[in-house]
Amino acid sequence: MAGKEVGGPNAGCPGGRIRVERDSCGSHGGFAGGVPAGVRRIHRREPCASGRPHPDRSGGWGSAGACGAAHGDLRRRRGPPGEGRGGASCGRSADAGGRSLPRLAASGRECRGRPSRLGGGGGRDRSRGRHGGLPAREGSPSLKHPVMDHRGLRRVGGHWPPGLARGVSFVYGMASGAFHKLHDHRLLPCREVPIPVVSVGALSVGGSGKTPVVRWLAGELLARGELPGVVLRGYRSEGGKQARRVDPGHPDVQRDGDEAVLLAIGLPGVPVIVSPRRREGVARLASAGTRVALLDDGFQHRCLRRDVDMVLWDLRAERSPRRLIPAGSLRERPKALTRASALVLVNRGDGFPDVPPEWPGAGPVFRVALESRVVGMLPASAPLHAVSGVAVPESFEESLIRSGVALTGASRWADHHAFTHSDVQAVSRQVRVEGAEGIAMTAKDAVRWPGGGGLPAPVVFDLSVHAEGGDALVEWVVARIREAGND
Structure with a gap:
């Protein structure tokens, strides 16, 4: 040599x-x-x-x-x-100025890296671990746009060293199993409340469609003469442990959380209570004359009695390796479905899942479809850059592609991320490099987006719910509510 x-x-x-x-x-x-x-x-x-x-x-x-x-x-x-580690190509494309841009390889793995001075990225960001991105789902649109991933260790189901993830998952599973066994044997208290309670939950962490289903169900109950109210924990809110009502006229995302603000804006006339202690929130609804309380993400909250316990199940939960967090995306093993009173199969645009074998079959099974729709006007054939701070950003980007959006790239942050002005500047640089004419984001992200940076107002996409079988799901819930009210 x-x-x-x-x-x-x-x-x-x-x-x-x-x-x-x-x-x-x-x-x-x-x-x-x-x-x-x-x-x-x-x-x-x-x-x-x-x-x-x-x-x-x-x-x-x-x-x-x-x-x-x-x-x-x-x-x-x-x-x-061009062959990288593990055989996955982490190729690069160039913009009109000849500058290097990252792109998602055909294998479905994303090129992770911090933004460069040119707004691009790529390579391996050693501060975020060494594991690659999640593969694209089968049958979904091929995601080959440039991706800037800022999620780090807060990414759902990834970025943890395998040994550490399995160890933490084992400890979490032992603690969670002991907690639920104590409740099953009634060794831990389950509080009664004066009004019927309907819980909408899931076994997986984030991205199951709980908040859109709660908003849709509250609207349907209100149209049928019921007086519903919503109680949620207010994840990543800074308002403390005291129960408080969200003011839709003057929303405070930092105090109440993005999901609570989104529900309050989308449900005029329906009280939305943020309370880490759900029982206090339900008691406040009862004192205000509400007839039924809806719990957003309440399946694991065993300290409060409920009359309807619905669990959402989608393809992501079906295809997961059945591992608990952080090694996987599950909060509980699928055998916990025996506690549910109804199973709701969710289609997020990638098809309906099968009924899991752990489902006991004692309760009904319903099907709902979540469809992405633009709030306002969608610019005709305008190239857009996707900005997301949700649990499953790939699902949002796939929905944009199915809607006919010319997607130039994407910037991903962790779920419930509080966007800062430096984030806006990073997105602005990336938009200029890609030649996009604007940005697209979810309605939940829009309430946290500070704006500015020379960017136009974002094109906001929201999720609408369509139940198969007509009003069967709503009528079943109404019957259970009235039955509980007569007891």
């Missing part, structure tokens, strides 16, 4: 020099950018004229985007060009 230095234009960066090792037989083919034939692997990189070292992969950070063309062509190991 003989060493050789390649610099200047051949390195793709003025003043930068790359130390390479060359196969003495010269049997390997040449490389793009003028690098001599026979280069086997990179031996050492020396700084550019700017004094900054080159990253491991082009475009990862700093000035790497300017050097990406030549450096990206150098082989890191033996094998076909």
